[in-house]
Amino acid sequence: MKLAVIEGDGIGREVIPAAVEVLGAFGLELEKVPLELGYARWERTGTAMSEEDLDTIKSCDAVLFGAVTTVPDPSYKSVLLTIRKELDLYANVRPVKPLPGVTGVTGRNDFDFIIVRENTEGLYSGIEEIGPDLSWTKRVVTRKGSKRIAEYACQLAKKRSDKLTIVHKSNVLKSDKLFLDVCRQTADAYGVEYNDMLVDSMAYSLMMHPEKYDVVVTTNLFGDILSDMCAALVGSLGLVPSANIGKKYAFFEPVHGSAPDIAGKGVSNPLAAILCVKMLLEWMEKPESRLIDDAIADALKKKVITPDLGGKASTSEVGCAVAKYI
């Protein structure tokens, strides 16, 4: 098993070393392949990621990724989006689950759901035209793309409480009818109970009744918006991990970005990155993954927490504490 380790930019360079320390504590046979890419490298060399880098990544089985800064500059191609595409990582999986003793903006902790975001099409099609007076982007929904994400979500639902919520906007986007129909058919085929929600109503409902949901499947940008929003339920963007899964590869990335405002101070919260390690171990089907929950609970109880959670610990102190427990 080979794991590419990409710290990227900003706080990626702080949280990934902490996560790597935690991973090390499991003593697995695992070759780590460090790669330096991202915006900082683009600024320095004009290339954020070379063909060679991509080949190296493809020679690995999985990727642990920090964050890269993205910019509107049309000449800068997002590393993250390129990797998602090249590795055909079609499922972006984002668990939304409270950590013990940490409350989010609503003060409640009776929820535990997973957002499964289609990760290859929708508004991320890249089919666009820029003009001085008119610009457009094509939002693409395909049967194939909808089917495989629906299947992923249904398989996940089968392992959980067998409940699926399909999120769309087919009252306005007639193209979303295809997504909705395929998800419904797939859920029927899997025998998974389902309902569907319009994305605007869902944004409201997730805030009002997060306990209602189990597996939520949606298109690319809706998943992007809803999952960031749901980080507020958990308490901080620094607490939510994500997995980008394909048929062959898997890629693990905290939902927070490179956070240039706090980068370099060593105070960024590594828990999302550490939870990415948990998702990696789950993907590797290692039951030890559960230890991470216990270790995090222990660190939280002992108040070894970063300033965003009201603590005084540094990024590496949190990493150490979790690794030590394991």
Added chain:
Amino acid sequence: MKLAVIEGDGIGREVIPAAVEVLGAFGLELEKVPLELGYARWERTGTAMSEEDLDTIKSCDAVLFGAVTTVPDPSYKSVLLTIRKELDLYANVRPVKPLPGVTGVTGRNDFDFIIVRENTEGLYSGIEEIGPDLSWTKRVVTRKGSKRIAEYACQLAKKRSDKLTIVHKSNVLKSDKLFLDVCRQTADAYGVEYNDMLVDSMAYSLMMHPEKYDVVVTTNLFGDILSDMCAALVGSLGLVPSANIGKKYAFFEPVHGSAPDIAGKGVSNPLAAILCVKMLLEWMEKPESRLIDDAIADALKKKVITPDLGGKASTSEVGCAVAKYI
């Protein structure tokens, strides 16, 4: 002054009569033109709204609108979207402000901002193609469309605290760069202080730090999602009004939909519709509009509230109480 009154479907038929009663209490010279349209009518007659209806609406100055049920059925054309388009109602204005004594999911009430949503283009372009294996919708951004919404938002900011937040996703949608650039240029021209946020970060930030925002300007579907989400900050979808404003016409509509689940029971909350009356009076530049705030505060204090707020009053009882105060 002529006002078209459209109850529409579901709870629209309950909340609009309550709002009309409140409007009546102001004793203004105002001709009301009732119109029956929507999904129920479509089911019965095959037309949700005729050309003649549209002409009648265009002969009025403003519209007070309840809700219409929308369905994915491609042969059903949304009344709401048709009116927005035909009347060129380019600014969808949604104030997010707590009501006295009512707390939303975050328990805080230190915020007061307005979402200004571009209301004619973006993903609502209607340019789409449906196929069995591939469907798409064009997300359109024009300089003209961006400019007029930016101007609206800047004028509003000038009347408030001179602060504008531009919400976009130009790190992925290169077409959103046009929207962002035009908004920035316009804010510069108006001398309005501004910042910009990616839509996903904004969804998170609005939940975490709603107090930071004043006027928020964004594209069509982003505004749709964010404003529904923000109803959770206020406490209920039943509490948020909206105005659809054009150069010539204005159209007032509660953000909640037709809510078929509770329709017909007389328990729907009319406060959003009543706040629409307030927005109508503001649009008519009537300073008496402020009375509505006082009247609502009084009803809330006396617990004349509907079940969604924990009360026992019916829709019409709330309407009566507010009208009586005025």
